[in-house]
Amino acid sequence: MNWHQVIDERSYEMxxxxxxxxxxxxxxLVLVKTWIxxxxxxxxxxxxxxxxxxxxxxxIDLEGVRGVLAVLDDRGEEAVxxxxxxxxxxxxxQDKRLEILDKYEARRTRASLAGV
Numbered sequence: 814m815n816w817h818q819v820i821d822e823r824s825y826e827m828x829x830x831x832x833x834x835x836x837x838x839x840x841x842l843v844l845v846k847t848w849i850x851x852x853x854x855x856x857x858x859x860x861x862x863x864x865x866x867x868x869x870x871x872x873i874d875l876e877g878v879r880g881v882l883a884v885l886d887d888r889g890e891e892a893v894x895x896x897x898x899x900x901x902x903x904x905x906x907q908d909k910r911l912e913i914l915d916k917y918e919a920r921r922t923r924a925s926l927a928g929v
Contacts, residue, residue: 824897825893825896830905830910831885832882835882835885842878842881845873845900846870846873848900848903849873849900852866853867866898868895869900884896
């Protein structure tokens with residue numbers, strides 16, 4: 814497995830934690846919407862990042878929690894791409910985040926040795 818695949822797996826695992834948060838407490842999605850609105854109004858935030866946030870905003874507005882969970886659970890290319898510009902960090906418990914980062918950091922050397 815190359816390092817890019819490891820990063821995608823790490824992202825997927827983190828987003829599964831976020832999906833669990835949303836399943837238990839769907840109202841938490843309002844925190845994400847508030848964060849997106851704040852970033853869209855920030856003149857220093859790049860247009861490329863704003864485009865990614867608008868894509869998430871459309872999913873949230875049109876499909877709600879169910880649509881968000883579908884993207885977070887999907888392993889397809891489009892979902893992987895969307896998770897690379899995630900607005901959900903606000904929902905990630907820091908202890909879980911650090912646990913996952915530590916777990917995948919241990920894989921860095923092996924992935925580097927694999928040629929990437």
